[in-house]
Amino acid sequence: MxxxxxxxxxxxxxxxxxxxxxxxxxxxxxxxxxxxxxxxxxxxxxxxxxxxxxxxxxxxxxxxxxxxxxxxxxxxxxxxxxxxxxxxxxxxxxxxxxxxxxxxxxxxxxxxxxxxxxxxxxxxxxxxxxxxxxxxxxxxxxxxxxxxxxxxxxxxxxxxxxxxxxxxxxxxxxxxxxxxxxxxxxxxxxxxxxxxxxxxxxxxxxxxxxxxxxxxxxxxxxxxxxxxxxxxxxxxxxxxxxxxxxxxxxxxxxxxxxxxxxxxxxxxxxxxxxxxxxxxxxxxxxxxxxxxxxxxxxxxxxxxxxxxxxxxxxGQPLPADGTLDAPDLRTAIIELRDVVVRHEGRDESAPDGLTLTLRPGTVVAMTGPSGSGKTTAAQVVLRLRTIDDGVAEVVDVDGLRTPLSQLVARTWWDQLCWLDQDPVLVPGTLRHNALLFERRSDAHAVDEDRLAAAAVAAGFEPVVADVAGGWDARVGRDGLGLSAGQRQRLALVRVLLADAQLVVLDEPTAHLDGVTQDVVIAALDLLRRQGRTVLVVSHRESLAAHADVVVSSLTFAAPEGAR
Structure with a gap:
């Protein structure tokens, strides 16, 4: 050396x-x-x-x-x-x-x-x-x-x-x-x-x-x-x-x-x-x-x-970026057909043969056992993971089909938001975390009425009312000071405030009880009325029941041990 x-x-x-x-x-x-x-x-x-x-x-x-x-x-x-x-x-x-x-x-x-x-x-x-x-x-x-x-x-x-x-x-x-x-x-x-x-x-x-x-x-x-x-x-x-x-x-x-x-x-x-x-x-x-x-x-x-x-x-090579700007997702359709994703160290692919269509103004839910590829499928839609086989493309209003891999990643990501099952919260105020997806130069200029409405829709209003300082109350790293359910609802406020057409929710009720999950169901209805394109990954049938389309992972991947 x-x-x-x-x-x-x-x-x-x-x-x-x-x-x-x-x-x-x-x-x-x-x-x-x-x-x-x-x-x-x-x-x-x-x-x-x-x-x-x-x-x-x-x-x-x-x-x-x-x-x-x-x-x-x-x-x-x-x-x-x-x-x-x-x-x-x-x-x-x-x-x-x-x-x-x-x-x-x-x-x-x-x-x-x-x-x-x-x-x-x-x-x-x-x-x-x-x-x-x-x-x-x-x-x-x-x-x-x-x-x-x-x-x-x-x-x-x-x-x-x-x-x-x-x-x-x-x-x-x-x-x-x-x-x-x-x-x-x-x-x-x-x-x-x-x-x-x-x-x-x-x-x-x-x-x-x-x-x-x-x-x-x-x-x-x-x-x-x-x-x-x-x-x-x-x-x-x-x-x-x-x-x-x-x-x-x-x-x-x-x-x-x-x-x-x-x-x-x-x-x-x-x-x-x-x-x-x-x-x-x-x-x-x-x-x-x-x-x-x-x-x-x-x-x-x-x-x-x-x-x-x-x-x-x-020195690890970066995945190749596309050359085409993403179409407007307010009028575009996302289609996945026979999608296969292989994983290192596993014999089975997950998902294996997924077919999925996401239309504006509809809520699509993916259900199924763990390990069947639901989160991986969401990552494919988010353009965070490439597919090994099948077709993943977006269809614009004129019917032009473009593979997701050919799109410039930034133009795609600018139109979406993602709520993970373990949402990331940064040290700062509740307001700062709620507006983290806000892309305007002055994010704090968001109307207070709009912020309050999002808090009501996400069931976060009681939390804001109970803490000293309200929206200016500070939280630590990873939301220290909030419970797991409160962190999930704060992240949901962030999604509702985001100016994003495509919304991907991965286990949004993971840390919520049966009563509080009704808040997520109400939020799904609100996103549908706003004309958003929503993909929900969930184990709970009660949440999937409120979706327009339900895709079970059993139809595109055998459960672990079945092969």
């Missing part, structure tokens, strides 16, 4: 600026180190030979300025290094998330989605120490080390020869350590992703466990996951400590070797005191960048492994 992934420089602008800043800081630091060594040697040698300290006042002042400038440069590197690393990680995380969203439901397997979540949460954070600690030392090793070695050669060729002979031992041992830790770092990244996916699975199922009173059941499993995480972290720290110890010992012995030969020659009068002091001050500085590269090498392996995983995710 290269020390610097060139894809970071090509695709992430903050990384390019940071490398340029680091190189400039490295060059400036090198000049200051040389100036510091020369000034310090002049002052110490002059005082040793009996010169008046006052006569060297200018050199002492210059030395103080050099030391102060080095401190300022170190502060600049530390401050802007952390900031730039945060920007790089944020942009890369945004790119990966956007790419994953563009892949859609059909472009990512279940394991792929879990790996993507682990990558954008914990995985990419490993780039932070790589960028803020390892990369500056790498640039310094490339710029500072040869420059300082050239200065030592100018002052004392023999000492430069000793350094030149011992210096390659540092990257040699780094390579040996790297060969030992590379596979271990990759394994630990996989381990952390697996542990993260297991924790995510537990968190996703936690509301169900709480509802069933079994929230303490996974305690032993969580404890084992914590122990496994601790062991993985300890292994990482142990490897980093031993790697640093090996390189620290090697560079210390190398500097000591230079000091011994300089001291012996100084003792026999073959070397001047000033030159000896310059060499002794510069020798540790020559080794320091390489030593720091070795110290932070573990950060580089973890960071580059995370970057490689991110670019691998970005």
């Amino acid at each position: 290269p020390a610097l992934d060139p894809r970071l420089l090509r695709q992430v602008a903050p990384a390019r600026r940071y490398v340029a800043l680091t190189a400039a800081v490295g060059v400036t630091t090198g000049a200051l180190v040389v100036a510091q060594a020369l000034l310090l040697a002049d002052v110490v040698a002059a005082v040793f030979y009996g010169a008046d300290v006052g006569a060297k006042r200018a050199q002492v002042g210059a030395l103080a300025v050099v030391v102060l400038l080095r401190a300022v440069l170190a502060w600049v590197q530390e401050r802007y290094g952390e900031r730039a690393a945060t920007q790089v990680v944020a942009q890369l995380r945004q790119d990966v998330l956007r790419h994953g969203a563009s892949l859609g439901a059909g472009g990512l397997t279940s394991s792929g989605r879990t790996a993507l979540v682990a990558l954008v949460t914990d995985g990419l954070e490993r780039l932070q120490p790589y960028l803020s600690r390892y990369l500056p030392q790498l640039v310094a090793a490339a710029v500072l080390t040869p420059a300082l070695l050239a200065v030592v050669l100018w002052q004392d060729p023999l000492s430069a020869l000793v350094i030149a002979v011992t210096l390659p031992l540092v990257p040699l041992f780094m390579a040996l350590v790297g060969l030992m830790t590379r596979d271990a770092s990759a394994r630990r990244l996989v381990t952390m992703q697996r542990l993260g996916s297991q924790v995510l699975d537990l968190l996703v199922g936690l509301p169900t466990l709480v509802a069933l009173g079994r929230e303490r059941g996974p305690a032993a499993r969580v404890r084992r996951l914590g122990q496994a995480h601790r062991h993985a972290t300890n292994a990482t720290l142990r490897t980093a400590f031993l790697s640093s110890l090996v390189l620290e010992l090697l560079t210390t012995l190398s500097v000591a070797l230079v000091a011994v030969e300089v001291g012996l020659r100084l003792l026999h009068g073959n070397l001047g005191l000033r030159t000896a002091l310059v060499v002794l001050v510069l020798a540790p500085e020559v080794y320091l960048p390489l030593r720091q590269v070795g110290t932070h090498f573990h950060a580089s392996t973890d960071g580059l492994a995370a970057a490689d995983a991110a670019f691998a995710a970005l």
